[in-house]
Amino acid sequence: MKIALIAHDGKKADMVHFLSGYKSQLHHADIELVATGTTGSHIERAGFNVRKLLSGPLGGDAQIASMAATKELAMVIFFRDPLDKHPHEPDVQMLMRICDVHNIPLATNPAAANLMFEQLTKDFDGK
Numbered sequence: 001m002k003i004a005l006i007a008h009d010g011k012k013a014d015m016v017h018f019l020s021g022y023k024s025q026l027h028h029a030d031i032e033l034v035a036t037g038t039t040g041s042h043i044e045r046a047g048f049n050v051r052k053l054l055s056g057p058l059g060g061d062a063q064i065a066s067m068a069a070t071k072e073l074a075m076v077i078f079f080r081d082p083l084d085k086h087p088h089e090p091d092v093q094m095l096m097r098i099c100d101v102h103n104i105p106l107a108t109n110p111a112a113a114n115l116m117f118e119q120l121t122k123d124f125d126g127k
C-alpha cells in the first residue's frame with residue numbers, strides 16, 4: 001500500500017510529529033511512503049524510508065495527483081498551511097479535486113490523519 005505525504009512549510013514539523021506517533025506501523029512491509037521533495041527530506045531525516053518526488057512548487061503535487069488518478073494511492077495526507085500563500089495553489093486544488101474524483105481518502109490536518117491512521121493500524125492488528 002502506498003501512502004502520499006505532503007506538508008506546506010509551516011506544517012512540516014507537524015507532519016514529522018504526526019508520523020513519529022506511528023513509527024512501528026509505518027515500518028510495516030506493505031507500506032510505501034511517497035512524498036513531495038522537501039517534505040520527503042524532513043521525513044527521511046526523522047528516520048523513515050520515503051520515496052521523494054519533485055518539490056511541490058516544481059510539480060510534486062501534480063505527480064501525486066497523477067498517482068491518485070491511477071489508483072496507486074491508498075490515502076493522501078496533505079497538511080496544508082491555510083495561513084500562507086502558495087505560488088502553485090492551482091496544483092494544490094487540482095490534487096484535492098483528483099482525490100475527490102477518485103474517492104481517495106484525503107486528510108488535510110492531523111486530526112483527520114489520526115483517524116485514518118487509527119483505522120489503518122486496526123487493519124494491521126486484524127491480520
Ligand SMILES: O=C(CO)COP(=O)(O)O
Pocket residue numbers: 006007008009035036037038039040054055056057060061086092
Ligand atoms: O508545496 C507543497 C505542497 O503543495 C509541498 O512541497 P515540498 O514538500 O517540496 O515543500
